[in-house]
Amino acid sequence: MRLWILSLALTAASLPALAATPPNAAEVARFAERQLQDNYPADGPGAALLVARGDQVLFRGARGEASVELGVPLTPDSVFRIGSVTKQFAAAGLLKLVEAGKVSLDDPLSKYLPDYPNGAHISVHQLLNHTSGVKSYTGIPGVMAGPIRMDLSTAQLIDTFKNQPVDFAPGAQWAYNNSGYVLVGAVIEAASGQPWHAYLQQALFEPLGLKHTRWGDDHALIPGQVQGYTLSQGRPAPANYASMSQPHAAGALVSTVDDLLRWNRALHEGKVVRADLYAKMIQPEGAALKEHYGYGIEHTRLRDGDLLAHGGGIFGAMSFLLYLPGSDVTVAIVQNSDSVAPGKRAPEVLARKLAAYAIGRPYPEAQAIAPPPAQLKSLEGVYRSDPKTARAIQVVDGRLVSQRFGGQRVAMTAIGPDEFVFEDGLSRLRFERDAQGAVTGTRFYADGEGEGSFSPRTDEPLPAATVAIALPAAARERVAGRYTREGMVLNVFQQGEQLLAQMAGQPSFVLAATSPTRFAIDSVGAVLEFAPESGPAKTLTLRQGGAVLEFQRAP
Template sequence: MPAVRRVLLAAACAVALSGLSLAPAFAAATAVPATQAAEDAELRALAERLLAENAPADAPGIAVLVARGDRVLFRGARGLADVELGVPLTPEQTFRIGSVTKQFSAAALLKLVEAGKVGLDDPLSKYVKGYPNGDAIKVRHLLDHTSGVKSYTGIDGYMRESIKRELSTQELIAVFKDLPADFAPGQDFRYNNSGYVLLGAVIEAASGQPWHEYLRQSLLQPLKLEHTRYGDVHALIPGMVEGYTRRDGAVAPMNFLDMSQPHAAGALVSTLDDLLRWNRALHGGQVLSAADYRDMVTAHGKAKQGAYGYGYGIGRMAVRGRNGYAHSGGIFGFASYLLYLPEREISVAVLSNSDSGAPGSAGLEPIVRKLAAAALGDAYPQIAPVAVDAQTLRQAEGVYRQAEPARSWALRVDGGGLSMQRVGGGAPAKLVAVGAGEFVYPNGIARLKLVRDAAGTVTAVDYFEDGAGEAQRSQRTQDPLPPR
């Protein structure tokens, strides 16, 4: 990192540490009932424990904010903003937010719909001339990943070198426009980044401005999101932390990408407090009309995925049976998660300046879920492992297939327990037995239950992402277990 960049980062961090906050102030503390005060104290203790468990003090770290309405219950950070300089991470600093960008882009597009400049059923060809099958791809297909367009970030080898190039919107579209489609528009759901690049192109065509400039003028500036902006690699961004990855188990500088390429799919940077302000505005009716907001947070057609559903730039996420809206983000050097629960108006924002996480960490989602549950006053139960004999475990070994979305899983005995692994890729998840035929995933939340017939044979498994509630069932097949 150039010396000037190091000095600027150190100075920005020093400002934050001196108490001259870079973030806007939220509601001042007010008296709360004793029971509420005890609940909030438990939440703060949980947040500190989760930070200690997931963010080493001498490595890239994690920043966390939990709020109920405008009242911040916890704002804290652990780890280093700059590992080389030993600069501490603070909650006021700026991070890349990756795909959390998508909800900003979706809301900006819906502002154009409200202004009569775009129609959700307009064909893509109206805005991006000559795009293959552009007459069949509708704007709404781009918003909820049902377009079938091939994701350029999934092109073999693309993320190693090609991602480093600075590209215009049209040059980026040219990267993927002639690739074969994954499916016909509207006929399936597959999360992809190309659709949001095309959405950015629609914004540019309809507004006459670069996509990020339209976002700045239509959303960021009116909502006073002063630290949310396009993460241009050529700009000096106040408070911006360094990003990291892990190579061979050791902390290393993040891989480089030009931020022109994440585009409207993932090129914004932000802070914890700006994300809280955004949650309050978006879900509080300050951004869109009631009808358009409802459209944004509702899964349509093939974007309905069992217990999960994807609206426009945001997904559904249940916490302890309460409906919520969330999105994660992953980009070179950074990870992010933003959740909103309408019940008690709870916001949880988690930002990390590492794309790999610390050894032993289960990722950001369990942190978000556990903090949200605690803010609800309904924490997840503690895990109490039980012993299960090997013969019982072997009865469950096999390949299980889920119908929608279609995928298969291998369940096998692994070191005295069971592990579940997606067939075709992914690391095995070692499960902890907590009851007769019931197991908990490494995140301490998701559960797997064995389904037996009258004869006691295991015929299926039920997966509960939130530990309870609606299950995703996978039926046992006759397929042989794949090689490890």
């Protein structure tokens, strides 16, 4: 789920690559250790990390605490929830049934679930690559705020979404879909006669020696499993609870970095499914082609080479597992927090940096320069790539910041007269000029690859800054409280005479009042409007980037 104050998913420009000899194990280990220490504290939730080239482990380490309350440190052997990395295991398990002749990718869902609405027109293939159009149950209003806590059987879970309106006709579009993988699990159960996780245990985990990969059953003691956390008002707090019966085959497995390496080696070297079925896993097609999505695996690029990867996010954990086919490099990162602390990097960004370094084509370390203020000022403007997408660039507190309309401000660091790097250390923006030296636009480089996308400079004015008014204490107290929507929890609270808003697991932002019921957050392009009735506000409406979300005050 994407929350409104998540950092923008920005990635780096690619400088011309030079042929290089991959660094040795000691060099990779030093680099990886530095990334781990820079990104995770020793006295809070942390992560386990592994980098390997083939079977050779180049780095294996951990930093942080498995239990913050007890001060128990994490180790590389710690067991974490892996969230949606589960999907590739479920996909491979179903393909084993295809190999055995018990399932066909062209089979209709109705063959396995006869009563499923429109099941005769939804294929197994469409479940696997997110083109079924089925409503994703994690996006149904109210589910994540309470019902996600209930233990449900597969049939009961399917009942919660099967009668929901579909998002599109099967095969017509692509939309990431947790319900689709619950149905993958249901097909596995129907074809194998076993619970989905028991089948995976028999068909995959035991034969491959994945001793610590299993269903993350809430009612079982799992040796080595860590506690899960989130960020609340800038401090670690226990993660929200969800019954692990509900992430199902879409996200309910736990594992270790060593098991994830063993899995990568087996899957990508042809030891799990036969070659034609493996090709289906990694080669997007149809409506999934534009989204680079196969079966539980995204097929994109890193430093001009193929990248096979998937991330996971679930209450109390985040993960990322990648594989580079040409160099046989694996990076696995699992962390026991569902939040990324301000100024730190998400597992995906860390994994990309580590993989690039391991193949001898690291993302360049930015050497900051300090352009004169007048030069920064001359770059201000609105740059538009299409009628619906524009980026405002302006100087804020002496730094050049970029903000997509309706998005979050991201500070940039100058590394050249016209070149800037984003806070994640990968993403780059370059200003382009004409023969007379006038700025004509920007070129943004995504994922460190390609030629970048150009956005011409326009004559549009920069968005006006909000002029805040002071509110009496009673007006601030009326809107302060806890508001919820579809599993999102938004806290509005006071610090001195300031009001702040914070989505669970995310940084807090100061609210600028324009009236007693309307507040702006310029840094994320958001407006919060509270119901005007007397007494504590019962509802809060968030407007950002064209989205309008209504939250209800929690008891």
